[in-house]
């Protein structure tokens with residue numbers, strides 16, 4: 130079936146919907162493989178950062194400093210300036226659109242502390258996170274969805290995008306499968322935005338929803354667009370033991386602390402100033418260190434998150450959802466018992482490279498591919514560098530989702546549709562028909578769990594050359610095995626086995642690019658910690674990686690792109706001390 134619109138947005142999380150809201154006069158179609166309000170943005174708990182200064186003095190420049198330093202200086206600094214300056218107005222836009230934030234006594238948006246956010250260039254923690262209890266993302270998504278309905282955005286729910294269409298060097302559409310019927314649809318547009326989120330499902334223990342399979346990254350990568358800084362993957366310190374479900378940093382923002390088997394609040398020893406609110410990469414490494422040195426609880430691979438001293442009232446009012454997670458998943462009562470946690474795969478700092486207008490760029494010279502945009506977790510602007518600060522993702526979605534939306538509004542006025550390439554559906558149809566017809570006997574779920582085990586064992590908080598080599602060999606084998614995946618269910622309607630197999634293909638691509646980046650980057654920076662190269666190396670590695678999919682199987686080519694610094698000594702790379 131053929132559809133024609135001005136703009137196609139793939140993804141209805143915070144980034145996709147924020148962009149859609151900027152296009153009230155255009156014909157916009159939003160595709161989402163899940164029902165829109167099930168997007169992972171709805172799971173965001175802690176808050177959205179903006180230097181409103183409602184609780185105490187704050188400035189966007191302090192926020193920018195924290196973002197650049199938190200990102201271990203791999204951040205493109207002009208983009209971080211935009212993020213932190215425009216955060217303020219973007220949060221007010223959400224407020225005016227109806228988002229029910231928690232309030233101060235005098236009726237302004239309430240703010241709380243979060244990891245790595247400080248006042249006066251690192252002096253002490255600051256209250257910067259705007260929040261709606263511990264369900265900020267849920268409120269954002271509901272508010273935006275209601276606005277999109279009001280603007281008569283065309284939603285194509287439970288449509289899985291499979292391919293990006295390019296003709297005359299311009300992006301001109303996408304091909305998707307309608308999950309309900311199994312039918313293929315071609316969407317023709319002047320501009321396409323990918324807002325498809327992350328790929329946390331590549332790890333066995335993850336905070337991410339089942340839908341976070343790296344679709345958009347892989348679809349672009351298969352069409353020759355590089356993926357930037359994929360080795361920079363964040364592990365959140367406090368995932369529920371074994372399950373990975375997130376206990377937000379808001380728990381530590383409100384005063385929660387990490388405890389080892391000796392009864393010690395160990396972050397005080399590692400990070401005397403920021404303590405439990407040091408950036409996530411550092412806290413995750415400290416937990417791993419405690420476990421390695423035998424101070425995990427009962428000598429096992431977890432420690433405790435302790436919120437008992439906050440008291441029932443604070444816990445019930447400010448942390449209701451996450452404490453319920455502890456009760457439901459572990460049978461632990463956080464008001465009286467500490468909660469078992471360990472690091473969990475959480476957030477992709479890397480992704481599809483874009484400029485500050487959300488335009489996708491294809492090389493180190495920042496060459497855009499006209500008509501193609503990306504925003505949110507799928508994109509790499511890069512404002513998070515080597516490590517994202519808590520609450521800086523939601524703000525990334527709204528600031529750069531908005532910029533991309535506004536830029537597309539201009540682009541579609543100045544440009545017409547280009548014709549579709551001939552046989553636009555061929556590539557997508559091929560992928561599907563191979564899965565229906567193969568008799569290789571391989572199972573997608575076996576490949577997926579092996580991938581997830583390899584990633585958690587060898588491409589986790591700490592990495593080294595041997596482990597990465599082994600992981601890469603395994604992924605190469607799994608890519609070969611993937612070609613033999615055979616479906617049990619040959620039906621067309623709601624074939625979830627087909628959907629999962631297609632998604633597994635995306636996940637494998639993302640894992641491949643991650644490992645190649647991690648092997649190449651022979652230094653430790655932010656979330657990428659190499660036991661064999663434990664120091665940051667600015668002389669050789671103050672640069673982004675760009676991974677291109679090669680033409681032959683297992684072939685990945687890496688190029689490098691400069692990090693953009695601004696001429697201000699405050700932001701010059703220094704050792705990170707907290």
Ligand SMILES: Cc1cc2nc3c(=O)[nH]c(=O)nc-3n(C[C@H](O)[C@H](O)[C@H](O)COP(=O)(O)OP(=O)(O)OC[C@H]3O[C@@H](n4cnc5c(N)ncnc54)[C@H](O)[C@@H]3O)c2cc1C
Nearest residue numbers: 140141142144162170173175176290326505506520522523
């Ligand atoms: C548990 C949890 C808590 C978090 N808490 C916070 C927080 O407090 N503060 C903060 O700043 N950040 C937080 N984050 C991070 C942040 O929520 C995410 O990075 C962000 O919400 C991603 O938004 P997005 O719009 O890019 O994508 P998502 O919200 O993940 O949405 C992706 C969309 O793309 C669609 N999609 C994907 N692939 C396809 C396809 N092939 N075809 C069609 N549609 C497709 C999906 O259906 C979905 O609509 C948290 C993340 C998690 C997992």
